Amino acid sequence: MNRIYENPNSTPETLELVHVRKANINNNENLTIHTGLYFDYATLLANVKDDDCDEILCSNIDNSAIQQSMFRHGKSNLTECSSVVKIEGKTWAISPIGERKAEYDYDLCTIDYSSRSKIALLTNTGINILAKQSPLDMILWLVSKGPIIDIEANLIIEGYGRSEMCSMCLTILSSDDTTQRSLSVNAIKNCTTLFFEYGGVPYIRANVAMASQLVGKSSEPQIVFSGRHDGLYLFISRILIGIWETPVLKLVNLKENQTYLTFSHSPESLLTIQSRLIRLQTFINRNQRFIPQSAQDSFSIGSESLISDSFNMVMGKNNEACWKLEADSLFGAYSLIQQVIETISFLKIIMGINVNLMASEVDNSIKSELCKASFSDISTSQHIRKICRDLVISVVGSRISHSESVESISEALGSKCGSFFNGKDIKLYRAFEYLRIAQKLFDSNSDFDQQQSLLQECLEMFTESGILIGEKKLKQCVSVFMSFNWSVGALMLCLGCAKNSDPNDLAFDYYNNTILLDSGIQKQGLKLEDSAKSLYEWRLFCYKLALLLIKPENGEINNKLFQVALNFNDILFHINLYDYLLSSKAESILSQVQTPFLIDYLKSNPVSLEKYDLLWRHYAYFSNFSQASIILHELALGTVFKEITLTKRMEYLSLAISNAKSSLHYEKDKLPVSFLNQMTDQLKTAQIQMEIVIVLSSRPDQDASLNLLNSRLFNVTELYDQFAQPLNLYEQILLLYRLSNFTDRVQIFAIWNHLIYKTFLGKISEDSQFDYSNDNLIAVSSKISSLGSRLHPSDSAFPLDLVSGILIILTLKVQNPTNSDEEDLKFATNSGFVTQVLLDSNVQCVVINDIICSYLNFLLSGSGKDIISPKDFKSSDSDLLLNSPLEILKSCIILSLGASSSEDRPLDDNCLKFYSRKNIVSVLLMELLYLYRKWISFSSSEMIYTEGDPSFYEDNAFPAISVTSALSKYVLMTNGFINGQVTVQIQQLQNEIHSLY
Known part of the structure; x- marks a missing residue:
């Protein structure tokens, strides 16, 4: 009887009969069992054969039969195989030797050739040692005899399937040097032959005859990958199953309110996993036919149209698309191997960081996130990788003197975690090292030229790193640059980090979209992604630092930095700069700025009277009187803003006329004379309108007329018909x-x-x-x-x-x-x-x-x-x-x-x-x-x-x-x-x- 649990922690609700052990049919005699042992799913019973010897009846799970049942019926039944071993003497005791070292209960999952179970039998004549044979032992015995023939290969395939066969071949082929030296040359050669020659091919399976046990599964045509493909994934999953979903780091208290990170798994187990994956990677690298080059090429260029898009094929044609699909998948597995190897290397590096340094310099939020993250998160999650970068930046950006060199950390990360940390990460870490050296030279008041050279290199590498530097370290670097009296470098650091972090200007798109939404304008298909929002917030942080350099709180504008900022080609920064000047009541300075972005900014949403006032002043300041006159005329007419008083409209009209006259004098043929005459007549009419307002202000019950007169400019006919004639003015x-x-x-x-x-x-x-x-x-x-x-x-x-x-x-x-x-x-x-x-x-x-x-x-x-x-x-x-x-x-x-x-x-x-x-x-x-x-x-x-x-x-x-x-x-x-x-x-x-x- 076997209990079937849906949840291992819950009480079983059903029982299902899965196996009945039958009596030995080879003899009809009764067995006299006087001792036995059940260990590692194997049963050993000592039967009295005669006075001089015993028979050891051995039974074990028949992995071959189970695999065949799974393949044919989609469900396994418990099947056993048995054997009889005759030993000299009487069995006194049966006991396993040592503790069980196997990592998995299932023999097929064995990935260590040396991890077989051994049992000792004590008799009156001595001690007999029995070893439990796994499927891996059987395959190894078969490949060690001599050249592989088709009959033997087919027997293995029929017994365990191509996937298990290829997985066991990889276990042998990626074993350590000691194990491989103990194997014969034939064993290695035959394993390679089995893997590549008998691993099968990918194909399309259509019109699958469904068994009753597979109800609910799709009967659509599907890709069946080769045994090589599935065997690789089986082998990788068996290597990583022990750590993949579990946290690998934990927090340890150092002293009050200070903690540091250490391994939650033994370092030896992680190193064992890494060494196995390195050997597997080496085997793949030595056999380029494992992953076709076309897959690597398509993967490396980041093609979005993968071969999987051509899945719909007609049966009977060649399976080129299947091969390409498998190649893509195999390369993905190879990339995963690389990531896992680099992840373990990274963990080794951070474990080598000074404990006191980690406790004092790394934020608790970073350590808390990492100790909660599983191994899979560290290997694949972009968010956790960002946390890892923050941890390294916290360490290498520290100004506390310590024995480890940042240069050595950056070199180790570059060589051992090449894809885990990209080139920008490595440059960032190296920039911190150069900055530390420059500080030492500055403190010792030596080699000024070297200081400037190092600072310039730091600036270039920091700006290339962009958002990777983080808010805290960016502030620190700005402070360091200012301590060198290099304010221009500090400003360019802020602006460069903002601009280079967002080459596609997603933050600017986010800014425009939020303004559109705030203005009540709906845009079809608008999606505000978190990445764009985070980039916008990062750039905004950089701009705030830059603006504080240009104009400190309660201070005057630094004209030198202001001119440098005006020449920086970043529209989002210019928008923030203009907003800052407006909020600082520096309108006169803003109207005298000449940049490619100012005019669009003054016309952009959200529109305001303050911006349009600056717009016409800007035009007038740079002698573009025609445009200034047009803007002023629009303001007077209320084309843009309705809520303008009549007095202000008359003022705008008067200014528009003055600018139009200047345009006719200095800008030939830019404004027609008729436009000036039209505005002059409008001003005269507005003056009469104002007189009507003054007259009506002294009369009772004229509030409605006054509000109407102040709402817009009226023409002569409207003033006469609606006000002057009816009211006898x-x-x-x-x-x-x-x-x-x-x-x-x-x-x-x-x-x-x-x-x-x-x-x-x-x-x-x-x-x-x-x-x-x-x-x-x-x-x-x-x-x-x-x-x-x-x-x-x-x-x-x-x-x-x-x-x-x-x-x-x-x-x-x-x-x-x-x-x-x-x-x-x-x-x-x-x-x-x-x-x-x-x-x-x-x-x-x-x-x-x-x-x-x-x-x-x-x-x-x-x-x-x-x-x-x-x-x-x-x-x-x-x-x-x-x-x-x-x-x-x-x-x-x-x-x-x-x-x-x-x-x-x-x-x-x-x-x-x-x-x-x-x-x-x-x-x-x-x-x-x-x-x-x-x-x-x-x-x-x-x-x-x-x-x-x-x-x-x-x-x-x-x-x-x-x-x-x-x-x-x-x-x-x-x-x-x-x-x-x-x-x-x-x-x-x-x-x-x-x-x-």
Whole structure:
């Protein structure tokens, strides 16, 4: 009975009958067993044969029958073989000799020729020694007889299978020198023949007849490897089975809080395994046909398209693909042998490290990781190999003096662990040694040139090592370089280690991808690998060290290092450098940097107003005014950023115009003039928009409009339709008219009339609605002069004939505030009001003279008919005609009377008589006299202050002759027609002109 355990530590749940030992069928006699032994799966029973001798009945597991059962049925049954040995004397005792040395319970797994079990039988005649024969002994006996023939080879194959046969051949062929010297030449030769000639070939097995025991296994065509292939893997697995999945190192306490590593297995067992694998490797190297060269070539170039891709084949064709598949697999086994040999060599090297050094210099995290790692982890895991490199770096990078030379460690690792540690690792270890030598020279203040040479070599080797140096040792090396006053070398060490560790710029891809994700932009097929993340974090660490060298905390920027850094070709470093300068409030320095990466950085995600401000300043600093103007224009329009105040937009527009002007001067044909004109118009419109904001800020319930006005720039039409016209913002309407060259005189006239009378009537209290005073006219004068100085000259926004007409009628209105029935203007108390308003609006004397004279000439040359009658009030504002002085004056009178009329006092013919031709002419003459007196005053002062500039004087000189003629003409035309006081004043002015000129 045999218990079947699913878990060796659990209680068995089932029993299965696997074998019944039958009686010996060769005789029918009963056996008289008087002693026996069960040892190493073998049974020995002493049977009494006669009085002089005993028979020893021996039974053992029949490995050959078990292998055949496994091959044919996929399941083994316990099968035994037996034999009878006759010995002299009576058996007194049976006992094994020594302890069992076999490493495996199963005889087929034997990999040591000398590890057979021996048993001693004590009889009354002496001691008999019996040896348990393993399949390996049987093969060795067979190959030692003479040349191998096919019958004998086939018997071995049928008994154990090709794989076991090849595994046992490898056990013999890779045995140690002592064992091989004890074997005959025929044994070695025949083993080689069995292995290579009878090891079989790989092939494709299709339509496999499935046994009932193999339910669940695939019946698809499959590759069957040769016995050589499977025998090699069997042999390797039997060598490594004792250590492969177990930790090989353990921690031992040295003193308080300090530990060191030592073997958890005996060093002798590891050395035995290594020696066996070395002998196996030697055998393979001596027999190149073992692994075809094509496999080594394809493996060495790292081809991704292995031959296994051509697995789908048609039965009946040659098995070239099978051979190549097997070759790939064999080379993989060879690589594993090499890795295991180097792993044991590495373990031997680290065990030779000074215990105190390991305890004090190696981080506990490294030692903890290694003591948890199994032998397979150390041999194959990239993570554990990195830990091993960290351990070596901790030792060789130590500044503590010790007897071992780093050079010897690096040479040992290079020669014995060539693939375990690559060339970069060895260079790194050698760099530490050179650095230690340089420090010794520095401490002794000797051989400065040698120091510099060693430091330069260290820098090159450290930077080639890249990420292998690790954060802790990189900091230490930077400190050492700085102790040599070699700050440039320290900076290049940081930047070189960052750049060389990532030749494919995976860290930069990771940076871009994280920014895209943070910005909410999803990218198809995006995979952020851990390797890219670790490279990014490493490079970021290197950059932080470099930035602290360039600008220490609370210190100034080192200009020399800053220039070196700017010339370093690493885009990810430049991004970090620019970020650092921004966070350090060094924007002015950044705007003056000229590198291939700055412009892309300032435009890249995440975009910010701060970056774009630097971008246009950078363009302007390097005289690229056209690009600076374009960027500023985009900022003003809100193309990139929406949340910008109107004041800031106007500032950007003003700067854009300045840069555009500079571009037109220094950069020919880079910007069209139309672009400058467009921005100039936009700035003017924005200024009007700001005025609307200021006006609305003093009005209640305008928050929505204010928010809208501050959100973006509006054009002229939008400002007029949405704000100025609905809210009766007359001044802003006129500014918009001027900007758009508006031509509708009727609408312009209505706006000016509303504006003037709104200002005029706004100074009147409700208790004295028609009691006008000079304050009212002062308010009008101030409003028109301030607005007129901005609008003149502009017929669209400041038509002088219309504004003058409104002011003339307003002057008359002040003389007759109650619309009384008086017909004559007694005295013009506000003479010169119209002229002064126009002068304050920067209108030239010549222009004002022309306007007043045009009205006088029209009125004095007419038929003497009244200007207006009551029927003229029946027409609407849209019917107003403004093509002649008469039509202008008539429209002004109609709108003036409509602005102050009372419903209790309707207009009649008598109240209109005050606005007669005579009274208007009197007002015009008084305005003309005021103008001439002002003109004479201006002309005299200009002669003094222009210092003889003839052109300026000629433009503003008083035309005495023409004025005198005009006054004489008007005296004749108005003789007896106007108030006598006006005539007297005209004559007085004429006399003054004659006396002056």
